[in-house]
Amino acid sequence: MRFRAKIVDGACLNHFTRISNMIAKLAKTCTLRISPDKLNFILCDKLANGGVSMWCELEQENFFNEFQMEGVSAENNEIYLELTSENLSRALKTAQNARALKIKLTNKHFPCLTVSVEMLSMSSSSRIVTHDIPIKVIPRKLWKDLQEPVVPDPDVSIYLPVLKTMKSVVEKMKNISNHLVIEANLDGELNLKIETELVCVTTHFKDLGNPPLASESTHQDRNMEHMAEVHIDIRKLLQFLAGQQVNPTKALCNIVNNKMVHFDLLHEDVSLQYFIPALS
Amino acid sequence: MPLLTQQIQDEDDQDSLVASLDNVRNLSTILKHATCFATKNGIKVTVENAKCVQANTLTALRMCYQGYGYPLRLFLEEGGVVTVCKINTQDPEDTLDFDFCSTNVINKIILQSEGLREAFSELDMMSEVLQITMSLDKPYFRLSTFGNAGSSHLDYPKDSDLMEAFHCNQIQVNRYKISLLKPSTKALVLSCKVSIRTDNRGFLSSQYMIRNEDGQICFVEYYCCPDEEVPESES
Numbered sequence: 306m307r308f309r310a311k312i313v314d315g316a317c318l319n320h321f322t323r324i325s326n327m328i329a330k331l332a333k334t335c336t337l338r339i340s341p342d343k344l345n346f347i348l349c350d351k352l353a354n355g356g357v358s359m360w361c362e363l364e365q366e367n368f369f370n371e372f373q374m375e376g377v378s379a380e381n382n383e384i385y386l387e388l389t390s391e392n393l394s395r396a397l398k399t400a401q402n403a404r405a406l407k408i409k410l411t412n413k414h415f416p417c418l419t420v421s422v423e424m425l426s427m428s429s430s431s432r433i434v435t436h437d438i439p440i441k442v443i444p445r446k447l448w449k450d451l452q453e454p455v456v457p458d459p460d461v462s463i464y465l466p467v468l469k470t471m472k473s474v475v476e477k478m479k480n481i482s483n484h485l486v487i488e489a490n491l492d493g494e495l496n497l498k499i500e501t502e503l504v505c506v507t508t509h510f511k512d513l514g515n516p517p518l519a520s521e522s523t524h525q526d527r528n529m530e531h532m533a534e535v536h537i538d539i540r541k542l543l544q545f546l547a548g549q550q551v552n553p554t555k556a557l558c559n560i561v562n563n564k565m566v567h568f569d570l571l572h573e574d575v576s577l578q579y580f581i582p583a584l585s
Numbered sequence: 586m587p588l589l590t591q592q593i594q595d596e597d598d599q600d601s602l603v604a605s606l607d608n609v610r611n612l613s614t615i616l617k618h619a620t621c622f623a624t625k626n627g628i629k630v631t632v633e634n635a636k637c638v639q640a641n642t643l644t645a646l647r648m649c650y651q652g653y654g655y656p657l658r659l660f661l662e663e664g665g666v667v668t669v670c671k672i673n674t675q676d677p678e679d680t681l682d683f684d685f686c687s688t689n690v691i692n693k694i695i696l697q698s699e700g701l702r703e704a705f706s707e708l709d710m711m712s713e714v715l716q717i718t719m720s721l722d723k724p725y726f727r728l729s730t731f732g733n734a735g736s737s738h739l740d741y742p743k744d745s746d747l748m749e750a751f752h753c754n755q756i757q758v759n760r761y762k763i764s765l766l767k768p769s770t771k772a773l774v775l776s777c778k779v780s781i782r783t784d785n786r787g788f789l790s791s792q793y794m795i796r797n798e799d800g801q802i803c804f805v806e807y808y809c810c811p812d813e814e815v816p817e818s819e820s
Contacts, residue, residue, distance in 0.1 A: 470666060505656075505671040512665075 306384055306442070308339055309409035311371040318406055321368050322397040323551065324361070324575050329394040330548035331359055331579070336443060336451055337418075339374050339384040342366070346390075347451050356582040357541050360453055363575040377445055384410070385443035385451060388418060396420040396436035404431065416440050454580060456567060459559035460533035462518075463489040465568070466510045468556065471497070472546035474508045479539050481506065484584060487542070487566055488534035489558065491515050496532070499539070516557060533560040536584045545579050553577075650674075683808040689784040692719040693752045694726055698776045698793070700747035704728060704739050705770050712736075714760040714812050719753050719783065726751070730763070749778065759787040760812040769793070772805040787811035 312318050328335060328346045338345040348359035365372045376382035397420070400406050405423040410416070417437040424432040443451070465471065474497060478485060482499040489495040495510045545568060555571040568579040649658040656671040708715065711732030718727040724740040726748070743751040769791060773779060776793035783789055793805045 466666070470664070474666070474668070503673050506668060508666060508668040510666055 306377060306410060307373065307375040308384060309371070309373050309407065310365070310369045311408075312368055312406045313370055313404070315402075317368045318400055318403060320573065320575075321406075322394070322400060324363065324572065325390070325394040325397050326550065327548045327572070327577070328361060329390040331544065332390055334387060335359070335390050337386045337388055337440075338451065339386070340376070341374060341382060344368075349450050350454075350580065350582070355538060355541060358454055358580045360578040361575065367574050381445060381448075383448075385448055386410075386416075386418065387441040387443055388438055392436075392438040393418070393420070396422075396438060399424075399434045399436070411437070413437055416442055454578065456559070456569075456578070457561050457564070459567065460562045461489045461491055461560045462516050463491075463493065463495055463558050463560075464514045464516070465556040465558050466495065466513055468546055468549045468552055471510075472543070472549075475539060475543050475546060478506060478508075479543055483539055484536055485539040485542060486534050486536050487558075487560065488532040489513075489560055490530050490532045491518075492529045494530075494532075495558070533562040535560055535563060535566045535581075537566060537581045538584060541581045545581070683788060683790075683810070685784055685788055685790050685808055689786075690782045690790075691754050691785055692757055693750070693780065693782040694719065694748065695750040695778060695780045696726075696741065697747045697749060698773055698779050700741065700745070701779060702773055705773055708763065709734070709737055710763065712763060715763050715766055716758060716760045717781070717783070717789070718756075718758045720756040721753050725753070750780075757783050757787065759783060759789065761789060761809050762812050765809050766807075769805075769807045772807070776805070 312321060324346075332346075332348040336345075336347040336349070338347055342365060344363050344365055346359070346361040348357065350356050350358040374382075374384065376384050397406075400420075400422045402425055403422045404425050407419075407421045407423075409419050411419045413419070416439070418440050420436045420438065422434045422436075424434060426432050475485070478497065478499045481504065482501050484499065486498040486500075487495070488498065493511060493513045493515055495513055496507055497510075498505070498507045500506075549570070551572065553570040553572050555569075557569040559567040559569065561567070563583055565580055565582045568577075568581075570577045570579075649660070654674075656673050659670040659672065661668045661670070708728075709730040709732040711734065712730035714731065716727075716729040716731070718724065718729065720727075723742075724738070725743040726741040728739040728741075730737050741748060743753075772793040772795065775795045777796055778794040780792040780794075781789070782791075788811065789807075789809045791807045791809075793807075794802060795805060796802050
């Protein structure tokens with residue numbers, strides 16, 4: 306297995322750092338999948354995550370000007386690594402105004418992802434800061450659990466409001482209840498509801514817009530105002546929203562009635578999918 | 586503060602009470618468990634703690650109440666996003682009547698809040714009481730605490746720039762449990778001016794004038810009864 310890659314463009318470096326910060330907020334430990342064309346940050350729906358899963362994908366050629374990898378074998382030309390997300394984002398903090406960033410797979414007493422940052426320097430000589438991030442190589446037999454989640458046909462698909470607004474609403478609601486109902490309809494309306502013995506709070510977002518329906522025929526006689534809903538753990542929603550420091554280029558919410566909510570975001574050219582299951 | 590009841594009444598004939606407010610931020614920081622009194626002049630929201638402290642705010646708020654048994658509905662709007670709260674009501678307990686009337690007021694001062702804010706934030710929390718002294722001559726207005734490390738006194742002379750009004754008829758020294766006064770710090774932080782009055786029983790009335798971003802004014806009033814009899818000679 307081999308992997309080495311280099312970023313020299315400042316904007317690409319900053320974007321990569323932002324993505325890494327987001328991943329660190331969304332998942333404490335995650336899987337990094339390296340393939341010839343892409344990088345993926347993956348969190349699969351084990352019980353430990355409370356059933357939450359995440360799939361983040363970026364095209365390597367949008368970031369790296371050098372990218373070489375050799376997977377486990379010729380037929381399985383991929384590498385799956387498990388790492389602590391914060392280690393990567395911390396290493397990238399050093400790279401804010403760097404001249405170049407190199408990442409490679411190494412073995413220094415234990416397998417590592419080595420991140421070296423070449424710093425801009427006043428003098429002609431350059432300074433290099435190196436971080437060795439311990440990683441675990443994930444064996445092939447476990448790869449099947451780490452595949453791109455199948456997105457079921459949603460009952461409602463709706464564009465999200467400004468995430469910062471949503472986050473501040475959910476933050477306040479979290480003080481009142483652990484459960485939240487997220488519901489939306491095909492008329493551009495999304496509601497966040499919490500209910501306890503003493504109080505019911507509902508926040509209404511309107512005029513959000515819905516993406517064009519996949520198949521016109523099945524939905525023709527659908528009642529546009531009918532809400533699809535899911536009961537979810539409010540902390541999971543808050544964790545997802547807290548990870549979005551910048552408002553995404555595109556943000557879609559898909560609700561499968563009483564089953565799960567699927568968030569489909571695009572941060573410029575990086576896609577993020579986040580699945581929160583219904584509370585049982 | 587004008588209530589918009591005239592306009593709203595046409596839309597919501599069902600409701601016994603409808604009221605509206607532009608900015609609830611101040612109100613939300615003060616309220617916890619509250620009893621609401623609605624009169625033609627405004628709404629008084631009373632919060633009690635251990636039956637010894639009472640805080641009243643005179644503001645208007647967009648609330649709808651259909652009557653006994655129905656939940657209180659609050660409507661909040663910000664940037665096109667509407668939040669509706671339905672709060673289940675409870676049978677109110679009688680609120681304490683502190684029987685504090687202006688005719689019994691012995692001493693009264695009005696201070697600019699900025700002068701008190703730092704003092705209150707630095708109060709020695711090891712002290713069980715805050716002692717307030719108001720006198721005709723020095724120290725005029727003194728806040729004292731008595732903690733494990735020692736006692737501290739904060740004096741505000743009557744000719745200080747912060748002192749807007751100083752009316753002292755007789756020397757009074759009263760102690761109040763600090764734990765009961767602590768909740769008033771929130772109102773102090775938001776306020777621009779505070780009036781402190783004590784009556785013949787040593788009961789304390791503090792009124793905080795709060796001006797919000799739109800220039801609207803509301804008042805928060807605290808009543809507190811003294812902790813114990815303190816001989817006047819002590820200072």
